[in-house]
Amino acid sequence: MDDILLAGAASDVCLRLPEPVDRGTLRRLVGEAQERLTAAGLRPGGAVALRLPPSLAYVAHLLATWRAGAQAVLLDHRLTDHEVDRALHRLHPQVVVAPVRTGGGALRVFVDVTAGVRPWSDRPAGSPHAVIQLSSGSTGPSKVIGRTAEDLVAEVRRYTQIDGVARPGERIILLPSMVHVLGLVGGLLYGLHAGVELCPPERLSGDAVLAAVAAQDTPATVLGVPFHIGLLASTVPSGPLPQLARMTTGGELVPTAVARAFTDRYGVPLGNMYGMTEVGVIGTDLYGRHRPAIAPAPGIRVRERDGELWVSCPANPYVGLADPTRWADGWLHTRDAGVVDPDTGLVTIRGRLDSQVSVGGLKVDLTEVEATVAGLPGVTAAVVVWDDGISAYVQHDGALTEDTLDRLLAERLAGFKRPRALHLLDQLPRTTTGKLVRSVPALREAVS
Known part of the structure; x- marks a missing residue:
């Protein structure tokens, strides 16, 4: 990976935090991080669990892991200790890297981190992948996703062929987390390879994002998720922004009214990317010409089978799983509903076929949330649905309160996964065969 990520002149600036960081x-920082990892017991073929917020320390330890010939297990820093502990016991990394000090405040996009490196096990990595990413259902086998170095390199090179991405000498105003695929590959890895400066704003506010755009004269692309578009659409610029080239979003399709508010305010294209952790970028519409459709990314094939989108994926991306309902014969079954135009090849996504939803651009599996709720003391049955937010309907033993339930969930689920509405019932509705009813109107009626 070094040859495509760290090549270039030593004086070339690759990050601005806001101080410039050259190659x-x-x-040097990567070399020092590699020494710490090795001293803690990392060996080629081992794995490093990174539980760091977005920071220079995260970047250095990620690249050091790969330079050492090891696998990087990426753990979202917002996960609870309970979730992290379950992931570590499943994946058995040799080394864990976590903060011993964090500064800068909760709204900082990149924070000042002092990383602690500690040994965890003496096992080799459980698979040959370069990176392990955990989707929302990370405690189940189908939610542990691996990608090889070759696969990551191929995606980085795919980005270089997409019309509308930032080019060498330009900047990316990086908003999404680098633990997840858009920020990791579309931001960090592509930027390092292509010679595009990565410039996170100092804070996650509309004014701070616009200040990052205006800080230099070179063209800037803002990369984010729908939440960030709403943030900018509601922010009034203090003056002209000739540096702003476009904004590109990943995740769910932006509502039409929000998209219109953004383009009316800034007068630049609002692009859309569609992708998955398993394969990375699948399709794009970076000029906003085909909304809501996207064009498959170079080298990616998309087909529709019985209303579901399938995407070309040469190898099974799931670690320890051979599930033909998710991947078979070189095709990933996305569980997204959609259609492929036979004449243009454009793809329109209609929504999820399964229980996965998007909260602020982050994927959440309602099945995992439901299993967590159902496993709590005092809970006898639970149904978790999407109803303008994550809602949990809970049958209890009579002693449970909403405050206690909320506290228990806060210990076990990251904030973006937790239900926004909790409903305690003496009895959940069931079908005549005894199955729990999952109809939202029926559940609402049971509450009323």
């Missing part, structure tokens, strides 16, 4: 400095 020579980054190479």
